[in-house]
Amino acid sequence: MKKILESLLYLLYPEICLNCGNSLVEGEEVLCISCEVNLPRTRFHSDPDNVVSQIFWGRADIKAATAFLYFRKGGSVQNLVHQLKYKGEREIGEYLGRLFGIELEKAPFFSSADMLIPVPLHPGKEKKRGYNQSYMIARGMGEVMEIPVNTENLLRKKFSETQTKKTRYSRWENVKEIFEVAEKKSLANKKVILVDDVVTTGATLEACAKVLTEDAKSRVGIATLAIASH
Numbered sequence: 001m002k003k004i005l006e007s008l009l010y011l012l013y014p015e016i017c018l019n020c021g022n023s024l025v026e027g028e029e030v031l032c033i034s035c036e037v038n039l040p041r042t043r044f045h046s047d048p049d050n051v052v053s054q055i056f057w058g059r060a061d062i063k064a065a066t067a068f069l070y071f072r073k074g075g076s077v078q079n080l081v082h083q084l085k086y087k088g089e090r091e092i093g094e095y096l097g098r099l100f101g102i103e104l105e106k107a108p109f110f111s112s113a114d115m116l117i118p119v120p121l122h123p124g125k126e127k128k129r130g131y132n133q134s135y136m137i138a139r140g141m142g143e144v145m146e147i148p149v150n151t152e153n154l155l156r157k158k159f160s161e162t163q164t165k166k167t168r169y170s171r172w173e174n175v176k177e178i179f180e181v182a183e184k185k186s187l188a189n190k191k192v193i194l195v196d197d198v199v200t201t202g203a204t205l206e207a208c209a210k211v212l213t214e215d216a217k218s219r220v221g222i223a224t225l226a227i228a229s230h
Helices: 002-012 033-037 051-055 076-086 090-104 123-129 133-145 168-175 203-215
Strands: 062-071 115-118 154-156 179-181 191-199 219-228
Touching: 051 062, 051 219, 062 076, 062 090, 062 191, 076 090, 076 133, 076 191, 076 219, 090 133, 090 219, 115 133, 133 191, 154 203, 179 203, 191 203, 203 219
Parallel strands: 062 219, 115 191, 191 219
Antiparallel strands: 154 179
């Protein structure tokens, strides 16, 4: 009886791929197999000198950095990130986080981390959105990698303006003093991975990394869902 009801519900309210809109079949979740296979993966985790790492050279003491996907204007990743951030589709973050975690299990620094720390949103913005998209990504990663997600120690002290149309210098000025670390001793000498959605200039991640490395004496890696590509 239960299976009959589930089949009827599916006929009335079929689950669809959140990228292409086609109906999902049994075994598919969030994305259809075609959209998942065609995600523009970077494979940066196997290259220690990848372009994400290079963003932070000379700017912050980052032990490893990577991004899972290429973010291109008008592409599937832009579509998915937009839905994750602005349309309430939080399951996209967890789903892509799990796929990301599968890849990072092959990378020694990331797979041996003590914790994942999502870049925090200002409490007001998080309340309005209903969740922190970076937390949803980290949650999916942690589920696969069996690494705890820590949201208690890295705090955003004040609201910052949107970064979207700012220059690299303006982005840094906008975020350089808005993060702080609580209970620094609990992070001392810990290997932590900062998790964010999309890296462009890296200003926000740099600001987070600096307080973690300089104030808490943590060893920091960076893992973003995507990197902006031109």
